[in-house]
Each structure stands twice: as C-alpha cells, then as structure tokens.
Amino acid sequence: MARQEIILGTPPSGLGGDPPRVASQKINHMTQELYDNFSVIGTAASADLQTKNNDLAAGKVLVVGAAGWNGGAAIIMGSGTDLNALVTAGIYALNGTYTNGPPGTSAGYYPPLYVRITVHGQGAWTLQEVFGITGDTSAIRYQSVGEWAPWRVVYTSSNVAGSMSAGAIIERGDNASGSYVKFADGTMMTWGQQIINATVLPGQAVAWDVGRQPMPFVGQPSHKIDMAYMHGANGTGDVIYTCIQTYATSGRPIVAGVNMGVLPSLSHPSFTYGTVVSASHFVYFQSVGRWK
Structure with missing residues (x-):
C-alpha cells in the first residue's frame, strides 16, 4: 500500500481537510500494514544493536564482523x-x-x-x-x-632446525670430533674423520674408542668404522694397507687398525708384515643411536 497522507486543510481552521472519519481510516490502514510487516520481519527491528563486535549478549542484533573474525x-x-x-x-x-x-x-x-x-x-x-x-x-x-x-x-622453515632446548625438531652441529644431527624423537647420527698422529710399527695397532664422538650417545649405538694408515704425519704420504680388528671393553666396542706395513703399489696385503712404519692414521666413522 502506498502511503496515505492525511489532508490537513487550510490553517488555522483546517478548512477543506479530511474529516475525522476519513483521517482515521487512513491511519488504520497504514498502521495495519506496519503491524502486518512487523510480524514478518520478526524481532530484529526492535532489538538493540551490539555495542561492540564481540558482544554476545542474548537478543542483540549483530553488527558487521560480529562473533566471527x-x-x-x-x-x-x-x-x-x-x-x-x-x-x-x-x-x-x-x-x-x-x-x-x-x-x-x-x-x-x-x-x-x-x-x-x-x-x-x-x-x-x-x-x-x-x-x-x-x-x-x-x-x-x-x-x-x-x-x-x-x-x-606449528613448525615452519624458521623453527624446524635449531637447538633441542629451544624446541626445534632437528639440531645439527660440528666440532673438533666430527658432525652430528639430533632429532626430536631421540635419534642421533654422527659422522666424521679424525686424524691421529702415532708411530705404528708393522704388525702393531692403534685402537680408536667409539666413545670419541662429537656428541655422547645414550646406550649402545651402531657403528661403521674404517681406518687408513699413512706413511707421513698429519695424514700425509702414502696409504698403507690396514687390517681392521674389533674388541670390547666395559660393554663398548673398540676398533683397532693393524698396520700391515705394505704399500698398495708393492703387493697385496697378507699376514706377512712388511717394513713400512706409519706416522699417522685416519679414522672414518658413522654412528647411529639415541641422544635421549
């Protein structure tokens, strides 16, 4: 229904305006339409707006962004x-x-x-x-x-690697004894190369303790170890044939490399020792176990 305006007539007497009955009819018709519409739109038209967007008081009308993000x-x-x-x-x-x-x-x-x-x-x-x-x-x-x-x-590229104490899940480090990687589940891998200067006669050996690690293990890890004797000091000179032997002490394996005293250029190694004296040897190791 279009709005029905009540004709007021000429002031101040209202001459020519709607008689009371006609004016009342117009009022009734328009208010009836308002009440009919009010029943359709519900109570939102008469409810209070939220005072802020996280106001969850019952019956409030939501504002933009309310009760969400x-x-x-x-x-x-x-x-x-x-x-x-x-x-x-x-x-x-x-x-x-x-x-x-x-x-x-x-x-x-x-x-x-x-x-x-x-x-x-x-x-x-x-x-x-x-x-x-x-x-x-x-x-x-x-x-x-x-x-x-x-x-x-939540891990990202910024905090996956770091120190275990800071909450990282991977920690990597290097020191004079080698390199290591720790994982948050307790797994640890170590590897490295160590040069040991020692004069070793043919038929003699120098032991390498598997405990010489860049980081200590808990329990007994597994190891892969190689040795190479050198004719010169500090890992220089010719490589001498080496025989690897292992034994254990206090429940921990010890690896010993025997200087065979024979250079590869002379003959194949045998248990008949040659005469070459070593001045140093390399130890190559890879170990896997647990750090906690």
Whole structure:
C-alpha cells in the first residue's frame, strides 16, 4: 500500500481537510500494514544493536564482523589477558602481558601475538591459533568442554632446525670430533674423520674408542668404522694397507687398525708384515643411536 497522507486543510481552521472519519481510516490502514510487516520481519527491528563486535549478549542484533573474525581487524586486548578465558570467536591482538600462552612465552617474555579463535558449539569446542606479530611464533591448541589441551608448536622453515632446548625438531652441529644431527624423537647420527698422529710399527695397532664422538650417545649405538694408515704425519704420504680388528671393553666396542706395513703399489696385503712404519692414521666413522 502506498502511503496515505492525511489532508490537513487550510490553517488555522483546517478548512477543506479530511474529516475525522476519513483521517482515521487512513491511519488504520497504514498502521495495519506496519503491524502486518512487523510480524514478518520478526524481532530484529526492535532489538538493540551490539555495542561492540564481540558482544554476545542474548537478543542483540549483530553488527558487521560480529562473533566471527571481525573482518580481519584484530581486537586489541589489554595487559593481563588470560588466554584460557579468551573463548569468543574472533581475531585478537595481544600487545601486553598475558598468561597461559604458547611455548616460548613466560613471565617477563611476552612476544606480541595474534590469536584467532574458532568456536563450534558455544563453550563445547574452541580452537585457538596464535601467530607472532613481530616474530615467528606459531602454535595451536583446543578446548573441549572446558579443558584445554597442551599447546602444539606449528613448525615452519624458521623453527624446524635449531637447538633441542629451544624446541626445534632437528639440531645439527660440528666440532673438533666430527658432525652430528639430533632429532626430536631421540635419534642421533654422527659422522666424521679424525686424524691421529702415532708411530705404528708393522704388525702393531692403534685402537680408536667409539666413545670419541662429537656428541655422547645414550646406550649402545651402531657403528661403521674404517681406518687408513699413512706413511707421513698429519695424514700425509702414502696409504698403507690396514687390517681392521674389533674388541670390547666395559660393554663398548673398540676398533683397532693393524698396520700391515705394505704399500698398495708393492703387493697385496697378507699376514706377512712388511717394513713400512706409519706416522699417522685416519679414522672414518658413522654412528647411529639415541641422544635421549
């Protein structure tokens, strides 16, 4: 129905205007249409708007970005925020102090974070995802019926490798004894080459203790070890044939290389020793075991 305007007539008497009955009919018709439409549109027309986009009071009319990820604009939270209590769906920014944060956060260290919250069934399932605002922090956890699971670190190219103590899952290092790789599950591999200066006569041996590792193992690892005797000091000169022997002491294998005293250019090795004296020898090793 089009709007029916009541004719008021000529002021001040209203001469020529609608008589009372006609004016009342127009009012009745228009108010009836309003009431009919009101029953169709429901209660939203008479409800209060949210005062902010994370206002979840019952009966409020939602504003743009409400009860969701607020259109990508983070809601800034003040100092002292408890992440355990942050359970309303949205995106938040923590620029001050907070509690119950992800690994790597503690009293005195509060890296600024974005917190993205997804809710499935209000109060039943809650997912928190955190991302560093100025760093590479990334972790997730979920809440089920009021109980928070532990934080789980999300690994990227920035934190896969590093130190175990800092939460990395791969640690690699080198030192004077060789190289090593540690894995978060406790596996460790070591490898390297060591030069040992020692005068060794033909038929004699120098032992290499498998405990001479760049990092200590827990328990007994497996080993692949080779030795090479050299005619000169510091790993120089001709290579001399070497016979590898192993034995054990205190439950740990010891590897001994016997100087055969024969140069490859002279003959094939045998247990008849030659006369060449070694001044040094190489030890090549690869070991696999556990660091924890």
